[in-house]
Amino acid sequence: MIQLEELLQRVEEKEEEMHQLLGDLVAFPTLSPPARNAAEAQQYIEEYLSRMDFEIDTWELYPGDPIVVGTKKGTDREHSRSLILNGHIDVAALDEGESWEHDPFTLTLKDDRLYGRGTADMKGGMAAVLFALKLLHEAGVEPAGDLHVQSVVGEEVGEAGTKSCGERGYHADLAIVADTSNCAIQGQGGVITGWITIESPETFHDAERRSIIHAGGGRYGAGAIEKMMKIIQSLQELERHWAVTKSSPGFPPGSTTINPAVIEGGRHAAFIADRCALWITVHYYPEEHYDDVIEEIEAHVRAAAQADPWLKNHAPQFKWGGTSMIEDRGEIFPAFSVDPAHPGVQQLQQAHKTIHGTPAETSMSPTVTDGGWLSEAGIPTILYGPGTLDQAHAVNESLDRRQLLDYTKTMMAFLYDWFQQTDDKEEA
Template identity: 55%
Template sequence: MSTALANLVDERKDELKQLLSDLISFPTVSPPARNTSEIQKYIADYLEKLDFQTERWDVFPNDPNLVGMKKGTQSDTYNSLIINGHIDVAEVGDASGWSVPPFSLTEKGKHLYGRGVSDMKGAVACALFAAKLLHEEGIALKGDLQLQTVIGEEVGEAGTLSCIEKGYDADFALVVDGSNREIHGQGGVITGWVTVKSKQVYHDAMRAELNETGEGASAIEKMTKVIDSLRALEKEWAKTKEYPGFKKGTTTINPAVIEGGRHPAFVADECRLWITVHFYPNEDYREVANEVEEYLKQSVKDDSWFQENPLLFEWGGKSMIEDRGEIFPSAEVDPEYPAIKLLEQSHYAVEQETTSVSMSKTVTDAGWFDDAGIPTAIYGPGKLNEAHSVDEKIELEELIRFTKTLLTFIPAWCNVTKQ
């Protein structure tokens, strides 16, 4: 990046702040969601003025994805890049705990405050501003540049998956979610429902007889065996599984919600357990789900009641709101992949210090790119402890430096020939 371009970011930082202020003013909280049409139109108008071709489509009603594409001059032979960010934000709840208006950007000292400044409208503003400066300074890209602003990440809605299903692809995908400007991969998360369901329904007055004959059982009582088995599997994983960057035992199975029974006059004929499973970056969510299923089936194979009433499983979903389920695939990062090396170099060129290649403590949409075979990494401004917090904040200087890093990385990557 030229000194002149770096100076432009400093000189026009008020423009970056105004852009972020505009984005924060759209209350795109999720849940309840279904509220992103206006912000996506704002971003589309912004990108179209920079000669991006845009496409919007509803993933859910009034919740569209947006992809802005600027074709490179030699797209077939030079690297393409996706910059991906979600434009929904965490719910605010009782705003009386905030010292500033959540949806009005407030500057205090070196910090900017507002819902989404760290998670992750600050990063989206930086990407948009970087695209504007590249355009205005006439810096040509030989490879394609995509800017994706997606919906639903806060509630497990697969906005990024929808982009992939539409065929959007690249040689590298940079998810600019908050990582404190470290380069991150991630483990994964999948939720599932385990159901114990009896084929027979009995009156509560039959319980003594059922206890005597063993012909019936309470689904709630049977579920306790399932819960014990899940705990045993979690302990087994803690001993047998590991991955660099994670402490032992990070692969967890959380029995999060339980629902069961009809009425006190019935022996419970159904019980449902909602579980959350965390797994390592080198594991596939489909295989993890199958591992849980097979373990539970084996754990009850000697119980004759379960032979007549087998366990039922439902996994994942494209929306925590619509499906009561979600999937966040894991993402491994290859430190030797050219885009990762170049991102490290770009960071150093701006920061004059190295960044680390490590693992996120949380999950983002990066896993969908890895699952689709697109090399990816998480790299963005903002600290995890600010995400979802009261009085969410970020340092303006962090946004300025991140913008400069993007201005270094984008033309460097998109002007390198494909391998």
């Protein structure tokens, strides 16, 4: 059996080859939105995995946006733990007029940084994982337990391609999401979006406003936009209450928030607004589930509505979550925590320490990833990838060259150990 030290040296020696792989991935303009443009990139990954003798499963999440899962059946499946390596191939959109110093779809190395759209979020992580697997395969180091590599789409716009993998039956004893974490071992809070709608059964002309709002007017009606102001105020009160009463390790106080992000109301200046819809984004802690958070918000808003003489008879309506910010203007990202006692977490910590000399930071990501869907499926999940959040989605997005190299070596050390472990499945 080849020694780990030799494999780590090969990572160093073949760094340029890894850059070529990352450059190939960056060259695919998998921007989301608009999305529906990942077929060629996924075909590239499918072929890359096939050359390593992975069995390929692929299906379309949406037309033009397929999911690719490569599977290697373990050499000792009965006694060995299975593993999912997960990443998304879609990248953040480019806005017109952005001032990029380099072509965003051409990988550029300058001052020890790798520039290009998706380098930090998260084609850098994808390239590192694929390259580490390639070197292991070439060295004849194969997994004892089943290995699934998931290349998904839709993460940037809440389309949860990873969720579809779980629905298709993919499960494992551990999942690692190679998304942006600055090489920290992280969990995350959760996010759910929702729409709150107020609607009047009657539409009044603007000239009737006096009759609705002044004494003796005799008209029972209301402006939906104005009534929504009461709902927003009630949400702010609940948000402040959460800041006082809720907390979670790894999060600053007040991280549970209710953001009134978009408001749509009225039909024309000549009419009193008969409809108003508020789009909110809710952040919650890993100790909670989005179903419970939804119930709490609805109860609070309904109580506020009962205190209003018009709203108590025209109750706000709710619509939560969604499967796509593009298709139905909604999303869910479940929360998850990392168990430091899990054998896989400890192995990853050891691999990180082997390469970096110090233990990996353990923390909670301030953003969200597809890792929540893996955890929601009952899989112990770790967020661990290269890149920093200030570079994700940024103009002139870049990734530290040395960090990418060390991340690749860390994953090599982890996989080398994981692949050869047997007789410990029950301990996991």
